[in-house]
Amino acid sequence: MPELASRREVAAAPDAVERELTEIRVAGFGGQGVILAAQILGKAAAIFDGVHATMTQNFGPEARGGACSAQLIVARHPVLYPYVTKADILVAMSQEAFGKFVPELKQGGLLLVERDLVRIQQDLPERVRTYGVPATRIAEKLGKRVVQNIVMLGFFGAVTEVVSRKAMEQAVLSSVPASMAALNKDALQAGYEVGRACLESRLPASECDQIPEYAAWLD
Amino acid sequence: MSTAETPTEMPLCEQAPGENPICENPVEQFLRTDRMPHIWCPGCGIGTTVNCFARALLKTGLDLRKVVVVSGIGCTGRVAGYVKLDSFHTTHGRAIPFATGLKLANPELTVVVYSGDGDLTSIGGNHLIHAARRNLDLKVICVNNLTYSMTGGQAAATTPEDSITTTSPYGAFEPAMNIPHLVAAAGATFVARWTTFHVAQTMKAMQRMLTRRGFSFLEVISPCPTLYQRRNQMGDGLDTMKHYKEVSVSNNNANLAEIGMTKSGQITVGNFLEIERPDYLEAMRAQLRNRLQERYIEVGGAPCQN
Amino acid sequence: MHADPTGVLTGTHFLNGDQACCEGALAGGARFSAGYPITPSTEIVERFSKRIPTIGGVFIQMEDELAASIAIQGAVWAGAKAFTVTSGPGFSLMMEHIGLAAMTETPCVFVDVQRGGPSTGLPTLPAQGDMMQARFGSHGDYPCIALCPSSPQECFTLMVRAMNLAEEFRTPVFLMMDEVVGHMTERVQIPPAETIAVTPRKLTDKAPGEFRPYEDSEDLVPPMAHAGEGYQFHVTGLTHDERGYPSMTPATQAKLIRRLREKITRGMDRITQVEEDNVDGAEVVVVSYGITMRVAQRAIKLARAEGIAVGGMRLVTVWPFPEERIHALAGRVRALVIPELNMGQVALEVERCARGATQVIPVPHAGATVHDPQQILDAIRKGAGR
Numbered sequence: 001m002p003e004l005a006s007r008r009e010v011a012a013a014p015d016a017v018e019r020e021l022t023e024i025r026v027a028g029f030g031g032q033g034v035i036l037a038a039q040i041l042g043k044a045a046a047i048f049d050g051v052h053a054t055m056t057q058n059f060g061p062e063a064r065g066g067a068c069s070a071q072l073i074v075a076r077h078p079v080l081y082p083y084v085t086k087a088d089i090l091v092a093m094s095q096e097a098f099g100k101f102v103p104e105l106k107q108g109g110l111l112l113v114e115r116d117l118v119r120i121q122q123d124l125p126e127r128v129r130t131y132g133v134p135a136t137r138i139a140e141k142l143g144k145r146v147v148q149n150i151v152m153l154g155f156f157g158a159v160t161e162v163v164s165r166k167a168m169e170q171a172v173l174s175s176v177p178a179s180m181a182a183l184n185k186d187a188l189q190a191g192y193e194v195g196r197a198c199l200e201s202r203l204p205a206s207e208c209d210q211i212p213e214y215a216a217w218l219d
Numbered sequence: 220m221s222t223a224e225t226p227t228e229m230p231l232c233e234q235a236p237g238e239n240p241i242c243e244n245p246v247e248q249f250l251r252t253d254r255m256p257h258i259w260c261p262g263c264g265i266g267t268t269v270n271c272f273a274r275a276l277l278k279t280g281l282d283l284r285k286v287v288v289v290s291g292i293g294c295t296g297r298v299a300g301y302v303k304l305d306s307f308h309t310t311h312g313r314a315i316p317f318a319t320g321l322k323l324a325n326p327e328l329t330v331v332v333y334s335g336d337g338d339l340t341s342i343g344g345n346h347l348i349h350a351a352r353r354n355l356d357l358k359v360i361c362v363n364n365l366t367y368s369m370t371g372g373q374a375a376a377t378t379p380e381d382s383i384t385t386t387s388p389y390g391a392f393e394p395a396m397n398i399p400h401l402v403a404a405a406g407a408t409f410v411a412r413w414t415t416f417h418v419a420q421t422m423k424a425m426q427r428m429l430t431r432r433g434f435s436f437l438e439v440i441s442p443c444p445t446l447y448q449r450r451n452q453m454g455d456g457l458d459t460m461k462h463y464k465e466v467s468v469s470n471n472n473a474n475l476a477e478i479g480m481t482k483s484g485q486i487t488v489g490n491f492l493e494i495e496r497p498d499y500l501e502a503m504r505a506q507l508r509n510r511l512q513e514r515y516i517e518v519g520g521a522p523c524q525n
Numbered sequence: 526m527h528a529d530p531t532g533v534l535t536g537t538h539f540l541n542g543d544q545a546c547c548e549g550a551l552a553g554g555a556r557f558s559a560g561y562p563i564t565p566s567t568e569i570v571e572r573f574s575k576r577i578p579t580i581g582g583v584f585i586q587m588e589d590e591l592a593a594s595i596a597i598q599g600a601v602w603a604g605a606k607a608f609t610v611t612s613g614p615g616f617s618l619m620m621e622h623i624g625l626a627a628m629t630e631t632p633c634v635f636v637d638v639q640r641g642g643p644s645t646g647l648p649t650l651p652a653q654g655d656m657m658q659a660r661f662g663s664h665g666d667y668p669c670i671a672l673c674p675s676s677p678q679e680c681f682t683l684m685v686r687a688m689n690l691a692e693e694f695r696t697p698v699f700l701m702m703d704e705v706v707g708h709m710t711e712r713v714q715i716p717p718a719e720t721i722a723v724t725p726r727k728l729t730d731k732a733p734g735e736f737r738p739y740e741d742s743e744d745l746v747p748p749m750a751h752a753g754e755g756y757q758f759h760v761t762g763l764t765h766d767e768r769g770y771p772s773m774t775p776a777t778q779a780k781l782i783r784r785l786r787e788k789i790t791r792g793m794d795r796i797t798q799v800e801e802d803n804v805d806g807a808e809v810v811v812v813s814y815g816i817t818m819r820v821a822q823r824a825i826k827l828a829r830a831e832g833i834a835v836g837g838m839r840l841v842t843v844w845p846f847p848e849e850r851i852h853a854l855a856g857r858v859r860a861l862v863i864p865e866l867n868m869g870q871v872a873l874e875v876e877r878c879a880r881g882a883t884q885v886i887p888v889p890h891a892g893a894t895v896h897d898p899q900q901i902l903d904a905i906r907k908g909a910g911r
């Protein structure tokens with residue numbers, strides 16, 4: 001059983017580890033594959049890593065074209081309370097999602113954004129660490145914009161390690177049509193690479209353009 | 220609009236020799252004699268239709284173990300309780316959806332829905348429309364006595380204008396529902412209307428329904444002497460037969476839009492419509508087989524038993 | 526008897542409660558379903574409509590819930606195991622046919638994925654406000670069985686159980702889900718078919734001439750026959766005698782209504798499923814069901830951390846109500862705390878069963894979300910006198 005929110009990321013969300021529980025919010029707008037991303041993440045944890053995961057998605061007018069979001073709790077023990085109370089990790093794929101959910105982010109939490117779609121205009125909770133990825137651009141360069149969520153998942157996998165790399169890949173491949181497997185694999189790989197480069201550079205999100213692996217996707 | 224064979228009108232008791240419904244009763248074998256006497260009033264038309272139904276069944280030679288009668292609630296709804304067949308007396312208006320489940324879970328069954336005008340067209344009107352649209356293989360017999368009899372003769376959706384009922388004491392003024400027109404428009408593939416005066420034709424229409432596939436609908440205009448006829452000074456059961464004889468006009472090619480019932484005007488009768496189109500199960504099977512190929516497992520008779 | 530493997534999706538899946546419920550129905554032998562779309566229950570029949578053609582069975586989308594709730598009964602009498610699913614307004618429309626199923630002893634399952642009400646209320650948000658409606662919603666006096674799952678896994682296992690109980694007792698059974706459980710995705714383990722027990726329909730072994738559809742039998746559950754087998758039997762929603770014939774006398778009514786009730790009370794031991802967590806020696810016990818049980822557990826943990834001896838009793842079957850269990854418990858604790866996503870429905874039952882032996886503290890909630898564990902914690906503290 002892999003450790004949760006392990007190693008480096010312990011620093012990101014200390015009390016999450018104490019509670020052996022990671023609360024994640026994934027949000028964006030309709031068509032970005034937000035719900036599928038959360039589902040894949042949950043599947044990676046619950047099925048392929050063998051820990052516990054509870055995913056709930058927000059329904060209602062929200063789910064019809066406009067903003068949409070999903071919540072995921074990953075834990076070593078069975079999850080009791082099904083909703084995010086304070087997010088350890090917020091994945092924001094749109095400006096609206098960012099604005100709406102950033103107040104829910106915990107101090108010292110982790111913020112992952114689609115850097116071309118989210119501008120961090122407001123103050124973040126204390127000690128929040130931010131990572132940005134041009135997920136849509138990378139997906140487009142790989143050939144299909146729809147895999148932007150998978151790029152984001154790769155990026156997420158690299159900077160958080162909530163789920164193992166192997167589980168993530170298994171979860172992705174078991175969730176997409178076989179004809180799309182190669183593309184999704186590439187998307188996941190690209191996300192991981194960019195994420196790892198960001199992490200290792202120790203540069204703030206705003207300066208990631210200087211990293212060669214990162215910059216390569218930008219022109 | 221194509222039509223079925225046209226039975227000639229025959230007055231009561233003048234049928235083929237040895238088949239006289241009044242003088243002799245070959246229908247007893249179809250009845251739950253242990254439930255007699257029945258609840259219907261003298262002169263009520265419901266019994267006449269049951270007589271026709273029993274004879275029609277006899278003529279078809281169908282395996283009676285596979286024929287099921289489903290009724291809703293009402294005087295007519297009691298038919299299910301008197302026929303010696305698997306029979307279900309369900310809830311008011313819902314005989315058709317119950318029958319839908321029966322038929323789909325065991326397509327081998329011949330499923331007859333036998334109920335009143337109020338039950339089938341008012342509270343159950345939506346189900347009637349949708350079963351017709353689906354061309355579900357049900358044989359629907361609607362005894363239209365122009366009123367809610369079981370509850371004491373209130374106005375129904377089928378009550379002709381100016382008729383006196385307990386809830387239209389000064390005469391009904393809503394236009395009466397034209398049932399054949401409705402079911403034809405909804406997609407029924409067999410539509411007929413006769414009166415209880417037309418026993419031979421009623422029987423033949425039933426016989427046709429029982430042996431064809433697809434949504435088949437028969438309206439039988441029938442007297443409720445106790446409640447409707449009495450309040451409207453139309454005499455007793457026999458007077459009503461005379462009246463039916465006088466005002467009925469048989470026209471298989473009638474324009475269905477023009478055959479709505481009036482209080483004392485012409486009653487257009489006939490086998491108005493018979494067309495072929497895939498019934499619900501055929502359409503379902505074809506669609507699923509087309510999409511799923513050999514992965515499709517077709518449901519046959521009683522597929523889901525232990 | 527065990528499950529037919531063609532319907533069992535053995536393996537580990539990441540499913541929401543609605544999807545898991547569908548798998549439970551299939552594993553439990555359901556081969557017919559009729560439905561009418563309504564959030565948040567629709568996913569159950571969406572999945573069924575996709576799965577059933579390759580398993581062998583039928584799904585039909587009916588014109589309304591009145592139709593859906595009786596079409597399944599037609600299918601049952603034709604030999605199928607059947608269920609329907611709905612929420613809020615649709616559940617209200619189904620009431621008449623719940624009574625029909627109880628009266629005609631038609632084994633079938635009604636799944637209600639509870640959402641906020643009354644009326645259209647909160648189509649996409651949770652509540653547990655239909656608990657009394659499940660118990661008393663149809664007119665007349667009839668017993669019922671209702672199960673409340675707390676997770677997608679239980680939506681699977683309890684749906685199998687609901688299908689089985691319906692057959693065992695020839696009665697409508699409710700699976701009372703809620704929006705959270707229905708829409709929540711978690712790991713669901715579906716065991717191999719041969720390990721899933723399935724209750725066969727209780728069919729008569731008598732010859733057509735001797736069969737009496739509502740005959741008294743030892744367990745008060747008469748064996749049934751299916752249409753088309755030559756029995757030529759009659760079924761009616763009217764009060765009926767052993768032959769199934771209408772008989773509207775005080776004696777027939779008394780006999781029938783008593784039997785309907787008693788077949789359930791006699792089977793209580795086999796029906797009742799209650800989970801206890803440290804109730805011995807507890808000062809306060811939290812009684813809960815469905816999604817609220819999980820929230821309550823969090824509150825219980827917090828209370829224990831404060832040194833309060835608090836136990837949990839979780840009602841897996843809510844109806845028939847575990848009257849004696851509650852009564853016994855009431856005599857041993859300072860307080861019973863009942864959180865639920867309604868204004869106090871099951872709390873009334875608990876109060877009745879406690880018969881004044883202890884303090885009963887409801888923790889009502891109007892729905893739209895789950896309790897804040899703090900609310901339940903406050904009630905526990907109050908019960909413990911802190």
Ligand SMILES: Cc1ncc(C[n+]2csc(CCOP(=O)(O)OP(=O)(O)O)c2C)c(N)n1
Pocket residue numbers: 292293294295296311334335336337338339362364366367368369370375
């Ligand atoms: C839900 C419901 N509403 C009302 C009734 C009362 N009810 C019983 S029979 C009936 C009318 C039946 O009329 P129709 O179908 O024309 O049958 P008829 O008695 O005329 O043969 C009514 C309103 C009922 N049983 N159930």
Ligand code: SF4
Pocket residue numbers: 258259260262263264265294295364368369442443444445446
């Ligand atoms: S009340 Fe009317 S319909 Fe009912 S049995 Fe008497 S005559 Fe027939």
Ligand SMILES: [Mg+2]
Pocket residue numbers: 293335336337362363364365366367368375
């Ligand atoms: Mg009538």
